Amino acid sequence: MNTAHDSSQPTVYLETYGCQMNIADSELIAAILRRAGYGRAACPEDADVVLLNTCAIREHAEERVLSRLSTLARLKHKRPALRLGLLGCMAQHNRAQLIEKAPYLDLVAGPDSYRRLPEFLGRTGFDPIVDVRLDREETYAGIGADRAPHPRAYVTVMRGCDRFCTFCVVPYVRGRERSVAPDAVLHECREMAAHGVREVVLLGQTVNAYRHGEVDFGGLLRMIAAIDGIERIRFTSPHPCDMTAAVIDAMAGEPKVQPYLHLPVQSGSDRILAAMQRGYSVKEYLDLVERLRSVIPELALSTDIIVGFHGEEETDFIATMDLMREVAFDSAFTFKYSVREHTRAYKLGDTVSETEKARRLAAIIELQESLSTASNQNEVGRIREVLVEGPARRGDGMLCGKTPQFKTAVFAAQAQPGDLIPVRIISATSHSLIGVPVGR
Ligand code: SAH
Ligand code: SF4
Ligand code: F3S
Numbered sequence: 001m002n003t004a005h006d007s008s009q010p011t012v013y014l015e016t017y018g019c020q021m022n023i024a025d026s027e028l029i030a031a032i033l034r035r036a037g038y039g040r041a042a043c044p045e046d047a048d049v050v051l052l053n054t055c056a057i058r059e060h061a062e063e064r065v066l067s068r069l070s071t072l073a074r075l076k077h078k079r080p081a082l083r084l085g086l087l088g089c090m091a092q093h094n095r096a097q098l099i100e101k102a103p104y105l106d107l108v109a110g111p112d113s114y115r116r117l118p119e120f121l122g123r124t125g126f127d128p129i130v131d132v133r134l135d136r137e138e139t140y141a142g143i144g145a146d147r148a149p150h151p152r153a154y155v156t157v158m159r160g161c162d163r164f165c166t167f168c169v170v171p172y173v174r175g176r177e178r179s180v181a182p183d184a185v186l187h188e189c190r191e192m193a194a195h196g197v198r199e200v201v202l203l204g205q206t207v208n209a210y211r212h213g214e215v216d217f218g219g220l221l222r223m224i225a226a227i228d229g230i231e232r233i234r235f236t237s238p239h240p241c242d243m244t245a246a247v248i249d250a251m252a253g254e255p256k257v258q259p260y261l262h263l264p265v266q267s268g269s270d271r272i273l274a275a276m277q278r279g280y281s282v283k284e285y286l287d288l289v290e291r292l293r294s295v296i297p298e299l300a301l302s303t304d305i306i307v308g309f310h311g312e313e314e315t316d317f318i319a320t321m322d323l324m325r326e327v328a329f330d331s332a333f334t335f336k337y338s339v340r341e342h343t344r345a346y347k348l349g350d351t352v353s354e355t356e357k358a359r360r361l362a363a364i365i366e367l368q369e370s371l372s373t374a375s376n377q378n379e380v381g382r383i384r385e386v387l388v389e390g391p392a393r394r395g396d397g398m399l400c401g402k403t404p405q406f407k408t409a410v411f412a413a414q415a416q417p418g419d420l421i422p423v424r425i426i427s428a429t430s431h432s433l434i435g436v437p438v439g440r
Helices: 020-035 059-078 089-094 097-101 114-122 170-174 182-194 217-225 245-253 270-276 282-295 314-327 354-377
Strands: 011-016 049-054 083-088 107-109 129-131 152-156 199-203 232-236 260-262 300-307 331-336 383-391 399-402 408-411 420-428 432-437
Touching: 011 020, 020 049, 020 083, 020 114, 020 152, 020 199, 049 059, 049 089, 059 083, 059 089, 083 089, 083 114, 089 097, 089 170, 107 114, 114 129, 152 182, 182 199, 182 217, 199 217, 217 232, 217 245, 245 282, 282 314, 300 314, 300 354, 314 354, 331 354, 354 420, 383 408, 383 432, 408 420
Parallel strands: 011 049, 049 083, 083 107, 107 129, 152 199, 199 232, 260 300, 300 331, 408 432
Antiparallel strands: 383 399, 383 420, 399 408, 420 432
């Protein structure tokens, strides 16, 4: 969205919480509101409308938003004409209760309501608007998105989730699985390629369950790989149970599909996996990892792990640590279990104390640090092709970009964002690689 606007135009400030799907949704919301005549405000103080696109995955995520809301309420108190809206997963999760907790909200709208935002914001009146209808058909196909210029961009290819893992709120807040038509995905990828995007990240909560007519996820990967200008393809998050031969073949056979996979395991204990209703055992997960590694050389793997789920004993936790060592994940996102209303595990409650969850979390973070360091050390001496993103955060003139394994490389080079350059890795920490360009 353009920040330049004429002064008669209303402006919106949009703040995003949660996962990549929410980031992509905010880009979609920005496009919808720009077309409806809204300009973009640089801060809430300058805006006519402030929208928070929220996450409900853990209690902590909701608490952050509630505290942000109370700050914004003070702004609204000073400037009553300011309109305040809460969008996304938390809107869906808390619905009308939100208006009780935060009566100063003007709008509460769930993830399937974004087409109606201009209409809601255009209404005059004092009653807050709550729209949390979920829609089995809504994919927002063809709307496009307002993305900041970057060589990597997100494309939502499927929405919703049908898996109902017992701990998880996503199926309740995002509704049923539905896939975007391949034509719409391809059109969007071509447009992005024409605007300098080199790498696409396909998004869905169970992205590899993508299916539209005859096209499955493997087919979609191959179709996108045929687009000129798109040099790299990634996707997140695949579910282990949907890692079909078609998907694995496409990963192994299409050089543009990068050798990196975020494959959430959640736990290394069969008892806990069953209680979570994840649909696989530890052995099945390990077999899948072996199959992937046998056909995709130098595959990097990351994962999600929850500690302290209902009924998790010390032995289950040790099994999770064992699995982490056995797979030797390149990186991991680790979480303390948070009981979520509406989920199947909700009524079971918590059996692991907060202190014990914190201890287990600290232990797996420490273990993962050592695994990540070892994995990065293993890169030293190798030459990796890096997609240049721009200046590194350290601010000393160095550039940064991602290797095929999605590791951050930092290097000094004469290069532009979007260039693919070979870099020799000369040193590593647990978080990034230092390199020098070769052959230039
Ligand atoms: N669809 C993805 C996960 C999306 S949610 C998948 O199934 O692979 C991202 C991560 O948040 C999950 O993988 C899980 O590790 C974590 N998570 C989800 N619900 C949680 C809860 N109630 N408490 C703690 N972590 C949770
Ligand atoms: Fe949640 Fe499970 Fe769906 Fe992932 S697959 S979004 S963890 S219900
Ligand atoms: Fe959060 Fe919704 Fe994503 S609950 S993790 S923003 S799908």
